[in-house]
Structures are given as structure tokens and as C-alpha cells.
Amino acid sequence: MVTRLRPESLAELRDAVRDGPSRLLITGAGTAAGWGGTPAPHDAVLDVTGLNAVLAYQPSDLTVTVQAGLPLAALQDVLAKKGQQVALDAGRIARGATVGGLLATADGGPARHTYGTLRDCVIGVTTVLADGTVARSGGRVIKNVAGYDLAKLFHGSLGTLGVIAEVTLRLHPLAEASCTVAAACTPERSLELAHRMMRDALEPVALEWYDGRLLARFDGTASGVTRRARATGFEEADPSVWQEVADVSLGGPGDTVFRIGTLPGLWPWVAARVRARTASPPVLSSSLGAGVHTVRLGNTTASSFDRLREDIAGRGGGTVVLRRGIEVPAWGPPPASVAVMRAVKQRFDPSDRFGAGRFTPWF
Amino acid sequence: MDACVIRDFVAVLGRDNVLTEPTELRTYECDGLTGYRVVPALVALPGSAAEVAATVKVCARHGIPFVARGAGTGLSGGALPVADGVVICLQRLRRVLEVDPMNRRAVVEPGVTNREISRAAAPYGLYYAPDPSSQQVCTIGGNVAENSGGAHCLKYGFTVHHVLAADVVLADGTVTTLGGDSPQQPGYDLLGAFIGSEGTLGVVTRVVVRLLPKPATVSTVVADFATVAAAGDTVTSVIAAGIVPAAVEMLDNLTIQAVEAAVAAGYTADAAAALVIELDGPDDEVTEQFGQVLELCRRHGSTNLRVAGDPAERELIWRGRKAAFAAAGRLSPDYIVQDGVVPRGRLGEVLVRIAGMADAAGLRVANVFHAGDGNLHPLVLYNRAAGELERAERLSTAIAELCVELGGSLSGEHGIGTDKACSMPAMFTQDDLDTMQRLRAAFDPEGLCNPGKIFPTPRLCGERPGPYRPHPLEVAGVIDRW
Numbered sequence: 004m005v006t007r008l009r010p011e012s013l014a015e016l017r018d019a020v021r022d023g024p025s026r027l028l029i030t031g032a033g034t035a036a037g038w039g040g041t042p043a044p045h046d047a048v049l050d051v052t053g054l055n056a057v058l059a060y061q062p063s064d065l066t067v068t069v070q071a072g073l074p075l076a077a078l079q080d081v082l083a084k085k086g087q088q089v090a091l092d093a094g095r096i097a098r099g100a101t102v103g104g105l106l107a108t109a110d111g112g113p114a115r116h117t118y119g120t121l122r123d124c125v126i127g128v129t130t131v132l133a134d135g136t137v138a139r140s141g142g143r144v145i146k147n148v149a150g151y152d153l154a155k156l157f158h159g160s161l162g163t164l165g166v167i168a169e170v171t172l173r174l175h176p177l178a179e180a181s182c183t184v185a186a187a188c189t190p191e192r193s194l195e196l197a198h199r200m201m202r203d204a205l206e207p208v209a210l211e212w213y214d215g216r217l218l219a220r221f222d223g224t225a226s227g228v229t230r231r232a233r234a235t236g237f238e239e240a241d242p243s244v245w246q247e248v249a250d251v252s253l254g255g256p257g258d259t260v261f262r263i264g265t266l267p268g269l270w271p272w273v274a275a276r277v278r279a280r281t282a283s284p285p286v287l288s289s290s291l292g293a294g295v296h297t298v299r300l301g302n303t304t305a306s307s308f309d310r311l312r313e314d315i316a317g318r319g320g321g322t323v324v325l326r327r328g329i330e331v332p333a334w335g336p337p338p339a340s341v342a343v344m345r346a347v348k349q350r351f352d353p354s355d356r357f358g359a360g361r362f363t364p365w366f
Numbered sequence: 367m368d369a370c371v372i373r374d375f376v377a378v379l380g381r382d383n384v385l386t387e388p389t390e391l392r393t394y395e396c397d398g399l400t401g402y403r404v405v406p407a408l409v410a411l412p413g414s415a416a417e418v419a420a421t422v423k424v425c426a427r428h429g430i431p432f433v434a435r436g437a438g439t440g441l442s443g444g445a446l447p448v449a450d451g452v453v454i455c456l457q458r459l460r461r462v463l464e465v466d467p468m469n470r471r472a473v474v475e476p477g478v479t480n481r482e483i484s485r486a487a488a489p490y491g492l493y494y495a496p497d498p499s500s501q502q503v504c505t506i507g508g509n510v511a512e513n514s515g516g517a518h519c520l521k522y523g524f525t526v527h528h529v530l531a532a533d534v535v536l537a538d539g540t541v542t543t544l545g546g547d548s549p550q551q552p553g554y555d556l557l558g559a560f561i562g563s564e565g566t567l568g569v570v571t572r573v574v575v576r577l578l579p580k581p582a583t584v585s586t587v588v589a590d591f592a593t594v595a596a597a598g599d600t601v602t603s604v605i606a607a608g609i610v611p612a613a614v615e616m617l618d619n620l621t622i623q624a625v626e627a628a629v630a631a632g633y634t635a636d637a638a639a640a641l642v643i644e645l646d647g648p649d650d651e652v653t654e655q656f657g658q659v660l661e662l663c664r665r666h667g668s669t670n671l672r673v674a675g676d677p678a679e680r681e682l683i684w685r686g687r688k689a690a691f692a693a694a695g696r697l698s699p700d701y702i703v704q705d706g707v708v709p710r711g712r713l714g715e716v717l718v719r720i721a722g723m724a725d726a727a728g729l730r731v732a733n734v735f736h737a738g739d740g741n742l743h744p745l746v747l748y749n750r751a752a753g754e755l756e757r758a759e760r761l762s763t764a765i766a767e768l769c770v771e772l773g774g775s776l777s778g779e780h781g782i783g784t785d786k787a788c789s790m791p792a793m794f795t796q797d798d799l800d801t802m803q804r805l806r807a808a809f810d811p812e813g814l815c816n817p818g819k820i821f822p823t824p825r826l827c828g829e830r831p832g833p834y835r836p837h838p839l840e841v842a843g844v845i846d847r848w
């Protein structure tokens with residue numbers, strides 16, 4: 004069995020990295036264990052869930068500092084008591100995903116339409132590098148441009164650059180009221196409807212096509228959300244649908260799940276391509292403002308998946324695999340910046356201690 | 367510079383776009399931080415992304431350091447030339463390449479001004495959100511380098527939240543694209559790390575920005591207060607009510623006087639402090655929350671609430687606020703603009719301490735700041751002719767370092783550049799800075815791209831960047847290293 008290291012403080016974490024065995028697989032709650040490439044053999048699992056404290060919470064500053072192993076759901080409970088939230092609603096949160104894990108995976112949910120992902124909320128990090136260096140960047144204030152913003156680098160790093168130990172986040176107030184509406188439509192039509200809603204400055208906080216319907220959520224005051232919801236001409240819908248949308252990213256045994264980023268306007272094309280390349284009907288969702296599409300396939304072949312990914316790359320789109328029910332390389336054609344990514348990896352983790360295999364075959 | 371090296375630049379750019387005459391070069395010797403001046407050896411004026419790449423290739427081949435330059439409005443000496451180096455001026459790359467209303471984005475060259483983007487987007491009911499006060503002249507390339515903010519960044523965020531992709535010429539002359547068509551990109555967020563790197567990681571030649579629909583309603587008020595503390599408490603209560611204003615700006619009495627003398631924007635000249643609060647968004651929300659804001663202002667003793675009745679009046683209020691730096695010239699022959707940040711809850715405390723430090727230094731400090739996010743712009747007033755420069759600089763540095771001591775930052779938006787590099791050890795340990803240098807080395811192993819900025823060097827700072835000192839937050843017991 005592989006050794007499991009479970010430090011409970013920053014000092015223990017640093018020691019575990021500095022004095023521990025060579026090849027480490029960093030893990031939080033394990034809710035994204037299947038993201039990216041299959042990890043190469045490693046000497047120990049470095050479990051960060053022992054670092055789970057709220058270190059500082061200043062409601063009046065709209066900031067909170069936590070240890071990275073804290074489940075986001077637990078943090079949301081603390082913040083909700085003060086009417087605040089971390090504006091992130093990824094599907095994994097309900098399954099116990101940690102703050103550090105959500106940052107390292109660049110995960111997001113429907114609220115990305117307005118709030119983006121943790122990259123847009125993180126204002127400071129403390130990290131432990133492969134040689135045991137403890138490094139901070141950013142700070143604890145919302146506005147800060149001193150030094151490089153290394154937190155961004157760790158967004159999407161999948162545990163390959165260093166261990167995220169502490170994170171400071173910018174918070175948002177919880178809305179007084181919320182209203183969800185839906186209209187059945189094709190992907191083509193959804194683009195027009197979404198465009199009109201944005202043009203009319205209705206400011207939906209989330210805007211997704213899912214399972215044959217365009218969904219919009221409005222956050223605000225009681226009277227405001229009702230009026231805006233009505234202005235769409237859509238039907239009111241059960242808000243539990245948002246969890247379903249977020250859950251497209253999870254999938255079950257045998258499923259292949261991936262996320263695609265393209266120009267928002269390519270969504271109908273993406274939907275058509277996915278359908279054309281798969282045998283059984285896929286589960287699809289698309290964040291129409293951002294051009295982020297999440298796809299779950301129950302039944303596909305390696306060759307049709309590969310071809311689909313190449314189609315998408317041909318239109319400038321990038322793909323991240325969240326779950327593989329079939330044997331395919333984790334990554335498709337690399338983006339132009341892959342050489343810089345390699346150089347960054349080389350400088351931060353020259354002996355490849357962290358997360359070997361996650362970015363195979365890119366590096 | 368060696369004649370055959372100059373020939374290489376001329377071969378790439380043509381004679382007219384290579385400046386080597388001392389009188390021409392002097393135009394580029396400083397940015398908005400005029401206290402630092404260095405005349406470069408050569409100024410390159412490329413007219414296309416390909417010419418930028420070719421220029422950088424020549425620099426790389428000869429091992430010549432280079433500094434990108436936009437409009438030169440930077441306030442931290444970021445675009446300060448390197449002696450014997452090249453300045454690459456992006457002012458000729460000023461085309462808006464595309465406005466795509468369906469996908470709500472614009473593609474622009476780096477020399478396009480911030481304001482020009484919103485102007486190009488306006489026919490579609492869209493705009494580019496970050497709005498630095500210098501937006502009439504500053505370039506999007508400079509904004510990307512500085513991660514510039516503006517009065518409205520409390521609600522809307524900074525440049526980093528509004529840029530989707532950038533083409534970058536790396537220090538060896540190769541071209542790459544950071545980011546892409548969607549915020550969803552595989553791998554490390556290199557774009558996010560690049561934005562705010564102050565021109566030290568590469569030269570931006572093309573930027574894709576996100577555009578937002580114009581909000582349905584905008585409401586703006588100027589409220590006067592009898593004390594700065596009352597104004598500060600008002601902001602706290604607004605945030606506590608769950609309201610995130612589009613903008614909250616505070617001006618102290620000295621600044622109000624200067625602004626009134628300069629623009630006559632209708633601020634009350636004898637108020638101790640004024641708040642400009644702006645809400646935007648959907649009608650119902652803005653109306654209801656604006657009522658709450660007015661009520662909170664009254665409750666904190668504001669007796670004079672001036673609500674902008676129309677866009678022209680709003681424009682005038684903002685013109686007053688945005689003229690604050692320039693207006694400082696009416697208070698004093700010379701001034702330094704400071705840019706520290708404190709946690710918002712400590713605004714009152716920091717202002718009292720700044721006043722005490724100013725008294726001790728025998729200088730006046732006017733304050734204007736983004737109160738919503740604790741970003742201060744103390745204006746240190748001094749008279750160079752009376753030999754006050756050094757004292758003023760010392761006071762200004764002490765204010766920035768005080769902000770760090772209170773749990774904040776050396777800079778909220780103007781950058782570290784040359785100006786504050788020597789203060790970086792007050793905020794970061796040697797390990798922190800060395801880790802940042804790993805990123806720099808990944809992008810630019812030879813260190814040719816805007817060297818000498820951000821990081822303290824013995825040459826710039828003397829012996830100051832010494833061994834590790836405990837982080838101020840550790841001393842204060844706020845954070846714990848181990």
C-alpha cells in the first residue's frame with residue numbers, strides 16, 4: 004500500500020514535503036481524482052484534508068482566509084451566517100470538495116456566468132514547493148498588485164506545481180431573493196434568447212442550456228427578481244435544477260465526462276458535433292455567456308472521442324477530461340502556450356515530484 | 367549603441383521607426399513617475415505584431431535589455447528605460463481589430479486606449495468595464511501589464527477579470543497566445559499570472575477583452591460628512607447591508623478644496639469628507655438599495671446629499687473625482703501619489719496615523735481613495751524648490767509600508783515598478799520573492815525583459831534587501847509562519 008501523509012499544520016505540511024518520499028500525489032477530498040491524466044506510480048499520497056481551519060474571516064472586508072483542505076461546503080455554512088458566500092457552485096462542492104482542490108482543478112458551476120471560477124475570487128495563496136519552500140503571493144486585501152499573482156498559476160495546475168496550503172478569497176453577499184426560469188429550446192435558439200436577455204440588461208446571474216432548456220437565474224431583491232424573471236417570458240422553474248446542471252460534471256462509473264471551452268457562439272456547433280460523434284445521446288450543458296460546455300457520454304469509443312476533440316481543437320477550443328470511462332489520452336492537441344507551461348513546471352518542480360502523469364502527454 | 371546593432375533594428379523597422387538621436391530619446395526617459403529618468407540607447411517604433419517580434423529577436427540576439435512602453439502614464443516607473451537598452455513603443459499598434467457583439471468581446475492592438483475600446487463597443491450597448499482615471503490616454507497593453515483597476519472595480523474587478531486572451535512576444539522573440547476564446551482553458555492559468563507582471567514577462571501584441579452590456583440603471587450620490595470617520599463608518603454599514611456598490615470613493619477636505627478649485631464639480635468646500643457612491647444594475651435593485659444607501663448616509667450624519675439628476679451631472683461628479691490628482695497641483699507645487707491598500711475595516715486607523723506621520727514630517731497629505739476596497743491614494747504635498755523632496759519621498763514610502771503593517775498591500779493598482787521595489791521585503795520574504803523569480807525565469811531566462819523592476823536589487827536599494835525579516839503580519843500575530 005502507498006504511504007499516506009496527512010499533515011495538520013503548515014509546518015507539518017512543509018516537513019512532509021521536505022522530508023517525505025520522492026514522488027507525491029497531492030489529494031484533497033478526492034472528488035476530482037479522475038481529472039486529467041492517470042497519475043504515474045508515486046511513493047506517497049499527500050492528503051491535505053488535515054489542514055481545514057478558517058484562519059481569518061473579516062465580513063466587513065469581504066475576505067476570508069482558510070487552510071486549503073477545508074471543504075468549501077463547510078466554509079459556505081460559516082459565511083452564510085453573515086449573509087455572505089464564496090461565489091462558486093461547482094457540482095463537486097456537495098460531495099465535499101476542498102477549497103484547494105477547487106482552485107487546483109479550475110472547476111466551476113453555472114454561477115461562472117457572473118463570477119467566473121476561483122481564479123476570479125482568489126486574492127492570496129500560500130504554497131509549499133517541492134524543495135520545501137513556503138511561498139506566499141497576493142495578500143489579504145481585495146485590491147493588490149504587488150508582485151506576481153502566483154495563485155493564478157495554481158489554477159488548473161492539478162497538483163503538479165506545489166501544494167496549495169492556504170487560500171484567501173474575496174466574498175460576495177448572498178442575494179435576498181432568487182428566481183429561476185426556463186424555456187424549452189434548441190441550442191441554436193438558446194443563443195438568440197441568451198443574447199437578448201443580456202442585451203436587455205436583465206443580468207441573469209447564471210445562464211445555461213441544459214437538457215433541452217435554457218435556464219436563467221436572477222438574484223437580487225424580491226421585487227426585482229420577479230420583474231426580471233417575468234420580462235424573459237419564460238416559465239418559472241424549480242431551482243433544484245441548478246444542482247443537476249452542476250452535476251453533469253460528475254458522471255458515474257463507465258461515463259466519460261469532459262469540459263470544453265470555445266467562443267460562446269460555437270455552442271450549437273459543439274452540440275451538433277458531440278451528438279454526431281457519439282452513439283448514445285449525450286448529457287450536455289453550456290454556460291452561454293462564457294462558452295464553457297460540459298459533456299457526459301455514457302457510451303463512446305476512443306476513436307470517436309479523439310476525433311471529436313480534434314474537431315474542437317480545430318475551432319480553437321480546449322478540452323479537459325474530468326472522467327474517463329474509456330482509454331483515451333487525457334489531453335488532445337496542446338495549446339500554443341504549452342512550452343511556457345513546461346518551463347514553469349521545470350522551474351517549480353524540476354524533479355517532477357508532484358502529480359507525475361497528470362499532464363501526460365503534454366509534459 | 368554599436369552601429370551594426372542599430373543597422374539590425376533599421377533592417378527590421380526601417381530608418382524612420384528607429385530613434386537614436388539624444389533629443390528624440392529624451393521623450394522616453396521617464397513615465398508618470400518623473401523623479402526617475404534614464405535615457406535609453408534606442409527607441410523602436412514597430413507598426414505590427416510581427417515587427418515587435420522581430421525587434422525583440424534582435425534584442426535577444428545581441429543580449430540587449432528592452433522595455434515595452436504604452437502611453438507612459440504609469441505611476442511606478444514600470445516603463446523606465448534601461449541604460450544602453452531599447453524601448454519598444456507600442457503607440458503605432460492602435461487598431462481596434464474586431465468588435466464581436468454576439469460573443470461580447472473586442473480584439474485590439476496593445477496601443478489602443480482604454481477609452482477607445484468602450485467607444486468602439488458603445489454602438490452595441492456594450493462597454494469595457496475597467497476604468498482607470500487615465501483612461502483617455504493609457505493603453506490596454508499598459509493596463510494588462512499593470513492589472514489596472516478603476517473606480518468601478520469593487521463590483522466589476524480588475525483588468526485580469528476582463529481579458530480573455532493575449533498574444534505575447536516572449537523574451538527570445540517567439541510568439542505565444544495566453545488564454546483563449548473562453549475562460550475555460552486547460553492547464554496553468556498563465557494569462558492570469560501574466561496580467562499584472564509589469565512588462566517583465568513579455569510584450570503584449572494583441573488583446574481579447576470581454577465586453578459587458580451597459581447596466582439598466584445607474585444612480586450616483588455625493589454625500590458630505592463632518593468627519594472622515596463618519597464617512598468610513600457609512601461605507602462599512604453599506605457593505606454590511608449586503609450592498610456592493612459599483613463605486614465608493616472618498617475625498618478628504620484638502621482634496622475637495624483642490625477639486626472644487628479645479629473643476630467646480632459641486633462638492634461642498636468645507637466638508638471634512640465626501641463620499642461618491644454609485645450603484646448600477648437592474649432598476650428595482652438599484653432603486654431599493656440606493657434608498658438604503660441614502661438612509662445610511664443620513665444616519666451617519668450626512669446633511670448634504672446631492673443625487674445626480676441626469677447623466678451630465680453624474681459626469682461632472684466623476685470629472686471632479688478623476689481630476690483629483692491633477693488638482694493637487696493647486697495645493698502645492700509638487701506632490702507624490704501614493705497607492706497603498708489597507709483592509710477596509712482599518713481605514714480610520716490608517717488615516718489617523720498618516721496624519722500623525724505627515725505632522726511629524728512637517729508636510730501635508732491630501733487623501734482621495736477607493737473606499738470600498740481600502741485602496742488609498744494619499745497625495746504627499748511638497749515643494750521641491752524648498753528642498754522637501756527627500757522628506758516627501760521618505761513619508762510616501764513610510765505610508766506604503768504602514769499599509770503592509772496593517773495587513774494590506776504596497777500597491778492597489780499603480781504597480782511596484784522601480785518606485786517600490788525596495789519596499790517589497792516589507793511585504794514578502796526572500797522565499798516569496800525567489801518563488802516569483804521562478805516564474806520570471808520560466809518566461810525570460812536571460813532576464814532581458816524589463817529588468818530591474820518589481821524585485822529589489824542591491825543596485826537600486828543598497829544593502830536594504832537583506833536577510834529574512836519576519837513578515838509584519840507575523841509580528842502583529844495575524845499570521846503564523848509555522
Ligand SMILES: Cc1cc2nc3c(=O)[nH]c(=O)nc-3n(C[C@H](O)[C@H](O)[C@H](O)COP(=O)(O)OP(=O)(O)OC[C@H]3O[C@@H](n4cnc5c(N)ncnc54)[C@H](O)[C@@H]3O)c2cc1C
Binds near residue numbers: 398435499504511513
Ligand atoms: C492621472 C493618472 C491617473 C491614473 N489613474 C489610474 C487608475 O485609476 N487606476 C489605475 O490602475 N492606474 C491609474 N493610473 C496609472 C496608469 O495610467 C496605468 O498603470 C496604465 O495602465 C498605464 O498604461 P500606459 O499605457 O500608460 O503604460 P506605460 O506607463 O507606458 O507602461 C506601464 C507598464 O506597462 C508595460 N507595458 C506597456 N505596454 C506593454 C505591452 N504592450 N506589453 C507588455 N508590457 C507593456 C511597461 O513596460 C510598464 O511596465 C493613472 C495614471 C495617471 C497619470
